[in-house]
Structure formats: C-alpha cells, structure tokens
Amino acid sequence: MAFRVEVATRPALRDARGEGAARELREFLHAGVTAVRTVDVYTVDLAVDPPERTGIAREVLSDPVTQVAAVDAPVAGAVGAAFDWAVEVGYLPGVTDNVGRTAKEAVEMFLGRSFPHDQRVYTAVQYLLEAPGLDRDGVEALVAGLLANGLIQRWRVLDRDGFDRAGGFGLEVPRVRGDAGGRVAPVSLELPDDGLAALSRDRLLALSLDEMRAIRDHYRDAAVRDRRAGLGLPADPTDVELECLAQTWSEHCKHKIFNATIHYDDGAGRVRTIRSLFQTYIVEATERVRRGLGDRDYCLSVFKDNAGVISFNDDWSLCFKVETHNSPSALDPYGGALTGIVGVNRDPMGTGLGARLIFNVDTFCFADPFYDGDLPPRLLHPRRIYEGVVRGVEHGGNKSGIPTVNGTVVFDERFLGKPLVYCGTAGLIPREVTGRPGHDKAARPGDRIVMVGGRIGKDGIHGATFSSEELHEGSPVTAVQLGDPITQKRVYDFLQVARDRGLYSSITDNGAGGLSSSVGEMAEQSGGAELDLGRAPLKYPGLDPWEILVSESQERMTVAVPPEDLGAFLSLAAELRVEATDLGRFTDSGAFHVRYGERTVGYLPLAFLHDGLPVMELHARWERPVHPEPAFPCPDDLTGDLTGLLGRLDICSKESIVRRYDHEVQGGSVIKPFVGVLDDGPSDAAVVRPVLDSHEGVVTANGICPRYSDIDTYWMAAAVVDEAVRNALCVGATLEHLAGLDNFCWCDPVAGERNPDGEYKLAQLVRANEALFDLCVAYGVPLISGKDSMKNDYMVGDVRISIPPTVLFSVIGRIDDVRRCVTMDVKRPGDRVFVLGTTRPELGGSEYWAAKGFVGNRVPEVRVEENLPLYRALERAIRDGLVASCHDCSDGGLAVALAEAAFSGGLGIEADLSLAPADGVERDDELLFSESAGRFVVTVSPDNADRFGAAMAGTAAAEVGRVTAEPVLVLKGPGGRTVVRAAVDELKRAWQAPLAGI
C-alpha cells in the first residue's frame, strides 16, 4: 500500500540546502565534494487509491512552481542532477518525524478523510553527491560525520551504478515493530550492597547505594507489605515503582547536592556545616530581600512552581524560568537545543494557571568552533555542536512565535566535554483567572488527570537520570528526543483558551521524568492520584507500563480538570486538533496509585515518594589555587592588543547567530540585540513592551563568566550577578523592580574514586553560593527561580574533561516607561564621555591575560557598598533623560567598552583615561584592560553634562573625553601619551570577523 514521492528543486533554482551541505562538508570535513543536490523523500504509508497518488505528489507534497515530483521513481533524472553517490537519510523507527506528521495531515485535508494512527508518512532526505574521488568508506564517513546522526537516523548509500541499476532507492517503511508490551515485573532489592549498586547502574537508575538501601528498607516494612498484599502487589517493588522513585529522586528533579549536608573546610582551618545550600543561601537571600522590601515586595510565587513569578501591573504578573539542556545537546545538538527551547517554553505555560509567552533567551558555552585537535570518542566537533544548537534554537524559538531577545556565547576548550545550552522563557500571567489569582493553582480531589499534547513513545526514557550522570560509554540513546514546535503551539493556543474559560484547576508540564513527575507533583496538591497508564495514547505499541510512566516524549502538559468541565475541555481540544486524554483522577488517598487497565502496577505513599530520600552528606575543602603571575613589560602602544581582544571569541560579535533568531515577533521590541547607526552594536540588555497599548516594558539581561572560576568561584559568582544587574541598568532598568534567576552548571562535586578533586569542586560550589547570597541581598535583587546541572563531565576510558564551574545569572524587571530607555551606541559628536566606577589592577582571569597565555590571581572583586549608590544615581540620571548612551564595562575592560560604544555609533571617541577613577593602577594596560566590576561608559550631551555630573556627585564618576565626528578612537594614558589610535571601522571589522562566516 505504501508508495514513495520524491521532490526536488527545479534545476533553474538554487538548492540552498544542498549548497549549505556542500559548504559544510568542505569546511568541516575537508571533503572532496564538488556539489550536492538534495531531494525530499516521502514514504506515504496511507491507504490511498493509486489514482490519488499523483494528486498527493503534486498538490500536497510539492510546489509546482519551484519543484518537480516523482511517484515511485527517482526524481534525480528529471532535474538532471549529476552525481557520483546517492545517500538517503531517514529517521530510525519511532523517532519524531515532524514533517511526516504534517504531510499526513495535509493529505487528510486534501482527500477529506482521516487515516488511522498507525498509518503514517515518513520522511527522508536524499543527498546526491558530486564527489568523483570518494570511495564508499569516504562517503560513509561524510554521512556519519555530518549528514546524519546515528542516534536518531539511519541511511542508505548507493553509488551511481547501483542507483541507476536499481532505479533509485527502494521502498522501505520504517514502521516500529514492537511486541504487545504491557509487562510488569517485580525487582528484588534483597541484594548485597554491590548487587544494589550494580542494579542501579544496569537499569540506569542513577541512585546511590544509600538511596537503594532506603528503598529496600521501605519495602521491608511490615505495614507496607500488608498494604501491598491487599492491593495484589508483590512484596518487592515493581519496575514501575522503582523507575518512578528513580526519576523522582534523581539529581535532576530533587537537587540532592544543593540539599545535601555539607561540611565545608574553608582552607584556613575552619570547618562549617551547611544544611542545604539551597535553603541557606538561595531561599534565605530571597526572604531577606523580601523582608527588606516590606509592602513594596513584588514577588508573587518563588521557588515553588515551574517558574518564578513577580508582579508587573494591575492586569498581569510576570514569570521567568531558565533551564539547561546540556547532555542531550552533546549527543544531538539540533534535537537537544530544539527540545531545550520548546521544553523551557512549557515551564511558564505550566506556571500558576498558565502564562502567555513573551520572550526567550539563550546562552551557550562551546569549545572553539575552529578547534583542530583530536576528538575523544563519542564527542562531536564543536563546530557541529555550534551549528546544530543554533539551528535548534532557531527552529524552536522562531516556529513558536516567541522572540529570542537576549543571550550570549562563551567559549572555553573544556566545553568540548559538554556544551552548555541555557534556554529561558518569560511569560505574562493574568493577575486573575475567573476570580482566582493567576499565579496559584491546586488540583482538587476528584479532578480528572488529563494529559494534553503529544503521544508517548520510547523517546526520552531516562532523560532525568541520564542528565544526573556524566557522559559515558553507556549513555542511553533513547535519552535523545526531538521537539515539535507546532504540536506544542497548538497545545499552547488551546490551553490559553481553556484557561480563560476556567476549565482547569491546575497544570504542569511533562518534562524530566514524564508522567511520573508531573502527576507525582500535582498529587501533592490534592493528596493523591490514581493514574491508569493503559489509557495513555502511545506512538506505537510495545511499551511496558514503566516506560509509559517515565517517558519524556515531548509537547505534553498534565492538567487537573474538574469532572463537570471535562466534556467542555475535551471537545475544545478536539476542535483545535489537540489530543487530550483522561488518565484517571486526583485523590486524597495519600498515595500515588498506578494502574494499567484494571491491574494495580504501583502504589507509592506520597510521603515516601517525596520525602523518603536520604539527605546526602558531603565534604568540601577549599584551597586557593595559585597561578603564575604574568611578567611582561607593558607595551608602549596598545592598539594591537585592543584589536586582538575585540577579535577574541568571548568578545567578538555574535550577530551571525542572532540574526537567525526572530527577535521582534509579537510587535513589542524596544531594545533589540543589535543597536547603533548600522544596527550592529552589541546591546547590554533587551527590553520588550508586551502590552501593545501601554508604555510599560520588561527588561532582561544576563551575566556569565566561567573564566574567573579558575581563580575563585566566589568572585566568579559575584561578577556575574553584578554584570547582569549592570547590563539591565544600562538600558534603564531599576533596582526597585528587578529579580534574578541562578543557573548553576557544575562539574561533579561528589568526590569518588573517579573524581578525586570532588571536594574542591564542592568547595567551589559553596563559595559561589556565598557570593550569590551576598550580592543579591546587597543589591536587593530577590532570586525567584533557578536550576542546577551538576554532572557536566565527560568520562570515557582514561579521558576526563570537566567544564569550568559556570553560573548564568539572568535578571528580569519592570520598566515604567520604555520611552526612557537608553542604548549603548554613542549618539552625537561633542557628547561628553564619562567613566563610572573605579578601575583597579584586577587582571586575574581577564581576556587580556588569557590572550597572553596567563590566568593570574587578582580577580575582579565586587564592592557592593561602592557600587550601590552609583547604580542608584545612574538609574535616576537615565530616568531623568540625562544619558545619551550607556554601556557596561566587562570583558576586555574600558578600552573594549569605549571601542564598542564608538563603532556602534559610527563616531570616534577621544579620551584621557588617566582621568578615570582608579585605585592602585600603575600600568596603561591595567587601566585599559582590567575587568574591575561596577563600571560603565556613559555619554552625555553637552547640555546635560553639568546636571549629569551633579547627579553622580559623591560617586566614582569622571568625565574623560568627547565623542568626535572623526571616526577614530584615541585613548590616552597617564602623562597624555596616546596608547591607542585606531579607525573605528577597523576595530569593528576585527570585532565582526571571527564568527561572521559561520
């Protein structure tokens, strides 16, 4: 019944995808490929009559103006493609095939009839390679190296003769051939310790020995045994229960390290015991800030929901969440990042009664994309990771209709072991939904458990436990998933309507741990749940109940629907083509009761499920590292050093990435990622106006600086909070209404045989938390949400690569009137240039020293008592309209900030930096390139200069020069000596060059 349709671009038109593949094959793999043409292949496994096939090929699957289609025949000949090899890459059975799903729907619309779920359309892409010098092994290497990912795809290769003889590729339907599924097995835990450890490892449970013992002891309890016997359950846990516990107790879900008891040796002989970093530093910081705010407190819901919520205006609240999706992105960069962005979209969707999504942010940490060293096994080249991740976010964000407004990219060789992919989403929640506060929710006993969205397959099984481990040989391939932005968009559109009609009482997303987490968590609201896995819609047969329970198949939300609203809820879903299934009910039984049809397959008391986890006890020992002090004379002329710094990967322009993101959909864009006279200067922060008939705005900014972790994570974390806050202030934010999110990505801080410096890494984590607490309390910025990812290591054979400890600090805030916002580009010749904040000889961990091959020791320290009055004064000056431009001064120091401000405005700056506030600075390069915190470069029109000076009185602010019509940057050091003189165009070229071509 199945047939093939091949579709190719008409020969007169460019095949952009083929050209792109040819370019990447040549650039990434240095392959001898002259040209590539691509063909879309549809394997249509639908019961249609043969006469309908041509219509489907011409009317549905191809564009008659630009494409040629062929049914059950190769199209290559029809478009005159010259090629030596043909490769066809399709998905492995069971992998999400978004295009195939759309193709089936379009055929249904065309024919006006529906097909059953097991009849599908499968897609593949054919690459016709003009590569006369390549043999079969060479072609296979290209496919494995770039065109396909063996974790999710399969391929066939034909040489030209074989292709011609066989008449192209034959019909092959990648249907999932599973058995019936539905098996449940007891798993005995009556094992010696090494047996328990082996069981945890072999089943990918990622549970420690203590945790395995705690589970075993629970099942030994006589009362538990009695109750189980009454329910017809075996004395041993079922695989359903064990997997559910492993997901719920995973590091990913329970943050065991952040909640551990830690004995911290500060390296000076003092040992302190910290009971939960999370409670001690993060929750406590927020509570202190909120107490200080009193009746001005703008926090509405912190730490308890999928995203943190603060107030916005009388009609709306504002919520924000940032997640990481590192491990999947290491294995499949495109799918990992795509799933990362659509996954974090579901957090605000599932916060309170559900948010409208207003922007995305993305920050990545990669190894050098131009890396040319050896690659350890299983690692992908950083260039491929870079391209895949960027494309994944491009598709995920753009297709969801959410502007991607802010982010950055940071490079370090150690991110070869695991890239970091941070994705965040903000949303607006109505202050009230049908009379209830929009940021609150509660499933009630009797409410139906309704799963909304995609179907369940084997994809994403063990995602939560997998990300709680290092990347190793046995990392499961099923942990990779592919998101589907359009299915999710439909779910989202549907839920917005259902919310406003008051059709549900609680909602959460299905992320890590799938139904086991979403239903398990919502069961806490009502006091229990009874879930029937036998009703869950499956992508294909053959799943066992435990797999249905923990699968992380995407695009799913779990909703608590009162029984009286169920009919309305389900019929609205059907009309909007969203699958919604009643899977049981919330109860107040005190247990998570799991059935498969009539049979009970799991029964977990909520108290044990959520609180039975033993607290980890860990040791941390801090020892200050000592790096060689750089010893080189200060160059007389620093122009070359400045030009070099502008071209360093961490500093250079990321415009080639950002242009690929829709950053202004929804119509409220105010401060874009790129600003200035030619729209190519780097913004410090983003501002959007989410309510189009209002001038109220939302600001977001970030700080990230893993380089400083090599010296002291306390100052690393302090620097990123300070930088995020300053970035926001630069565009016109106020400290009066700003909230923070912390995202920790660490290398494994649990010491062990294979992780000998675990205690040091844990001490680094303690210190970062101390700084986070100190800074947030001092600046009055409450933490409202966050996340940690603790196992960012690669371990295969003897090779261990650990990432540098990294904190991404993101801020979100309210701006009363966006018309007061400011950008970083200098505006007019004659404007006065001010430097705010004191420069000190703090080059430790700086870009300047890194460029010279040093780390050093004197890392920038954040002096909150100096900074706070300055920040408040600057905030007022911006609000009073006194500031023409404002740019934060961080990576690369004053010289880089001045250069960026100048070239973004297309004008010059002449400045005498010896006038800048400084303390202990002796060398010109210290003055220009030190990365001391708390500084800004500001320009002010001559008319406002006096008022600005008065506004900043009492702070470390000094006028240092002017904006010039001549587009040249001239910087003078002490004694009036010129140390930098360069045309701004040349500086800009150096800054734009590194990533422009990729």
Added chain:
Amino acid sequence: MSAVRALVLTGNGTNCEREMAHGCRVAGAEADVVHTADVFAGRVRLADYHILNLPGGFLDGDDLGAAKAGAVRFRYGTVRAPEEHRFIEDLERFVADGRLVFGVCNGFQLLVKLGLLPRLDPDRLEPAASLTHNDSGRFEDRWVHLAVDPDSPCVFTRGLTRLYCPVRHGEGKFVTASAGVGAAITAGRLVPVRYADPDGRPTQAYPWNPNGSQDAVAGLCDPTGRVFGLMPHPEAFLHRTNHPRWTREDLPDEGQGVALFRNAVAFVRENLL
C-alpha cells in the same frame, strides 16, 4: 458611522496575530482575532468582515515548504455549517465582493501558494509564482527599506513612497513560474513594494535585498489592488520604539506600518460602508 470590521485569522502556527490586530485597531477598525477552527465550524463568517488579515507565523511548521500545508487547508478545507461547503468559495466571494485581504510574511506565502496572488487570470486559481529559500540559506531578521510603486493599483500602499520595517523569514525569495508571469506582473504594476537600498532604489544587493528575490519583489497585489501581501512585517513597526534606531533619531510616535492599515480602513469607509 458604522464600524470597519477586521478579521485576523489564526491557529496552526500563526504568531503575529496580536500585533496585526493592534495595527487594525490603531487605524480605527474593530478587530477580532479568530481561530480558523471557528470559521471552519461556521461560528464565524468571513462575510461579516471587511478586511481579512492573514498574519505571519509558521503554518503547520512550514514543514512542507512555507505555508504549503496551510494552502492545502484553505483550498480543500470545508466550512461545516450552516451548509457544508469549501472554505475557498467563501474566500473567493469575499474578494469578489470588493473586500480587502492583507497577508504578511507567512500570510503572503499562503496567498501566493493558493494562487490568490498575483492572480493574473481571474478565472483560474492556480499558483503562478512562489517564495522559496533565501539565497543565504538561512532565516534572517533584519530591517529593510522598501520602495513603493506609486502607480500600483494596491489599495494599501496609496500615497506612500517608502516604507521601513523588518523581514523575518527563511523562505522569502520570490520566483515566478515563467518569464511571462514576471513580465505580466511588472506590466500590471502588481509589485507595490520592492527591496531597496537606503536611498530608495530597488536592488538585488544583499543585505538590502535580503533573500535574492527576482526583480526585488517584496510584495504583490492582485489586479484589483485589494488583495495584498508582502514578506516584510509592517505590523512590527506600529510604534516609535520598534524602530531599531529610535534612541538616536527623531521619529514620530506612530510607526510607518500603521499607514497600510489606515489605507485599508479608509478604503472600506469610502467603498464598503
């Protein structure tokens, strides 16, 4: 004065409906944002509106090519009540009745793939042109200058000479099925907006022409001038602070994109009320 009524049709992947409706309202129309499912169910009728807005987005993910699956839905989908009939009949009648259709980005791609633009032969609904992958091979978000053809019959661009707003697409390169189609479009002045350099001269040079469109075509109208679509997003520039350089230039509060909506509303007031 009775109201000018604008319909913004959403669902299945559209994402610019909010700002599209806002543009209509700023221009003085009443705007309803309606899911396609409501129209197909017969609860909302096209005939009750004067202006049909097809907003940007990714209909069905653009999975079969931009707006391709969406075009199949519009062409073959049925309105179930009060009597079952094809949706396309309502749409054709809407145009024949002298009303206005405005497609932006994905909405424009939809109109072209349906054959409603350029509609050289009023008796045949068949695509004569298409929008394909940008020459860069990438989605791009950047602001573009548009030169307006003052002699185009287009209702929406009346009185305008220039327009500045962003493109945000991966498949915006305009191509025609034949040279004859290109010539007919030019002769009929059916290209109201062309990509231009900063001095307003139509150009093939990247990035001013962001996708390599033939004849710098950024948008098309039908010979009546009442059906209009374009790749760039005028609804992304309704307010001064949308402009990428608003912090350094003196600009009026109202963004340039509003003018298109005002023209549409004025046309309705003069001709349909």
